[in-house]
Amino acid sequence: MRVEHELHARRRGRNIGVGLLLGAFIAIIFGLTVVKVLSLGDVRKFESFDHAPRPQLVPAEAPAAAEGAQ
Amino acid sequence: MTGFRDATGAMNFTGAATVARTGMNGHTMSDASLDSAVTAPGEAGLGDYFALLKPRVMSLVVFTALVGLLAAPVPVHPFVAFVAILCIAVGAGASGALNMWWDADIDAVMRRTAKRPIPAGKVAAAEALGLGLALSGFAVVLLFLATNWLAAGLLAFTIFFYAVVYSMWLKRATPQNIVIGGAAGAFPPMIGWAVATGGVSVESALMFALIFMWTPPHFWALALFVRTDYGDAGVPMLTETHGRRVTRNHVLGYTLPLVPVALGLGFTSIGGPVYLAVSVVLNIRFLLGAWAVWRRDETQAEADGYASEKRLFRLSLSYLFLHFGALLAEAVLRFYGLSVMPW
Known part of the structure; x- marks a missing residue:
């Protein structure tokens, strides 16, 4: 049986309020992040640098090293 | 019942003062001589x-x-x-x-x-x-x-x-x-x-000036008819340090420069005919109200229960609200392309 401490009952309103405020804070930061990212415009201009495969950057000795390891 | 209420009130007040003092100085409340239930901060x-x-x-x-x-x-x-x-x-x-x-x-x-x-x-x-x-x-x-x-x-x-x-x-x-x-x-x-x-621009500086110049006549009109206990707390108020005659002079003295500031805002990019119409009416009324407060003495004010001072204070509340409301209306009109600005 779980007996709730009297303090918890007394501070329930305050705790719920603090919880709601923290939730609102998270929502604000998340919303602000979404708005800021969307306001950047076309995201492909960033992806072209970060996500496009560039074979010239792959080390030439990598396959040999992998075979040697086997 | 009254005696009990008075006693409780007195205890609460003393306790509150103790809390305020100890909190301010950063000490614990070990010096409290009253019941701890009274001196300890309640469950906020x-x-x-x-x-x-x-x-x-x-x-x-x-x-x-x-x-x-x-x-x-x-x-x-x-x-x-x-x-x-x-x-x-x-x-x-x-x-x-x-x-x-x-x-x-x-x-x-x-x-x-x-x-x-x-x-x-x-x-x-x-x-x-x-x-x-x-x-x-x-x-x-x-x-x-x-x-x-x-x-x-x-x-x-x-x-x-x-x-x-x-x-x-x-x-x-x-x-x-x-x-x-x-x-x-x-x-x-x-x-x-x-x-x-x-x-920062002329527009924002004038909005600042509007509230800045409005505050003294708004506050001192109130101070003329409300008896405060600032003096007991050691806070100098113009009505008490320099007298009510000087306070009346100050009400009119700050209203005079307030008028061109308020009207001038109407000729900037955020003003317009709606704002100017509202502002002209409000400023004429405010100027007349401040004039009425200035030209009379305490005897006349007491005779009619500070009617002019109360009227000026009530007007000051709507004065600021309506000025900014008119600016908002101008912004809405501009948004819908309905603004008529000859300048």
Whole structure:
């Protein structure tokens, strides 16, 4: 049986309020992040640098090293 | 029953004063000679912490800041605008909490403020200080991240101005405290404008000046007909330090420069015929009201129960609200392409 401490009952309103405020804070930061990212415009201009495969950057000795390891 | 109520009230008051003192000095409450149930801070609810933020002052701050933001020629994303106004409101609330922390001793003396959370013993003074500092940091940093450094810097300066310049330096030192301290209440539309434009302009400076020049006649009209206990708390008020005749002179003296400031705003890019029409009517009435307050003496004022002073104070409330409401109306008309601006 779980007996709730009297303090918890007394501070329930305050705790719920603090919880709601923290939730609102998270929502604000998340919303602000979404708005800021969307306001950047076309995201492909960033992806072209970060996500496009560039074979010239792959080390030439990598396959040999992998075979040697086997 | 009356005796019991009086005794309880007296005990609560003493306890509250003890809490305020000990909290301010950072000592424990071991010196309290009263019942601990009376001297210990009560179980503060969320509402008590909210009361520290002076929500009524916040509502005026929110309204004027919103008008400053919407009147600006640069559109702001609605969510960013919401966060910005929230930050300005929280910043204003934080300065209110810092003000209550610093003024806990005089709040306990005055009847109007004795029920505030700190003198009432619900919130410890140190808690108010912590809340004020934390919310100040939160509001300024978030406003910087959401908008720009100028808006955040202006908000930080406003908090500093209200908490330090007004509360700590001026309030107990000079009867001109509300004149200079009024600047803190005048900054919000300038911050709202900076949120949108990232700068300061004639328009935002005039919005600042409108509130700044409006504060003295608004406040001193009230001081003429309300008997306050600021004197008991050691706060110099013009009505008591220089007399009521001088206060009447000051009411008219500050109304005269207020009129061109208010009308001048109508000829800027955020003004227009709607604003000017509203402003002309309001300023004629305000000038006549200030003139009526100035030209009579105490005997005449007492004879009709300070009717002119009360009328001027009521008018001052709608004066500011309608001026900013007219600016908002002009912004809405511009948004829909309905503005008729010959200049």
